[in-house]
Amino acid sequence: MSADLLPPALQDFEQRVAAVDWNAYPRPPWSDAAQVRDALRQALRAHDRAGSVAAYHALLYAVGNNHAGTYHAIALAVLPFLAELMRHGAGWPRSTALEAFVDLAFSFEPDAGQETAATELARQARALRPVLEAIAAEGGADAAAAHDALLALEPGTG
Secondary structure: OOHHHOOHHHOOHHHHHHHOOHHHOOOOOOOOHHHHHHHHHHHHHOOOHHHHHHHHHHHHHHHEEOOOOEEOOHHHHHHHHHHHHHHHOOHHHHHHHHHHHHHHHHHOEEOOOOOOHHHHHHHHHHHOHHHHHHHHHHOOOOHHHHHHHHHHHOOOOO
16 A cells, blocks of 8 residues: 555654654564564555454564563553554554554553553553544444443453
């Protein structure tokens, strides 16, 4: 997908991702700044189920351990980009971001030594309630995941 086919709000997405100092954030030892940038690029450019699944796994391994269900503090810097894809993207990019967001916010836990990230990640997740409500209201393929995320945001349910 070329930049001119992206929604206006996402046309400079890759440049903004590249401008982040990803090395300033604690991340898994197997991840580096290039891996984080590439995972977000893959999410933006996902155009089918296979691309979405690959981007989803790349994102979760860039910020943590997808197999163990843990994340590092770098997830805090990635979450706003996932929010942009959920807010302004459509189709596969939005689905990819939504699935990664749901796992990070509601299924995963901070890795050992990363526990201080949990409070901020939960705050960022709660701030995305309007985005999740809009996705749920649209119906379609992402509505169920958005609805489940909204339920997880309710006190005592997640």
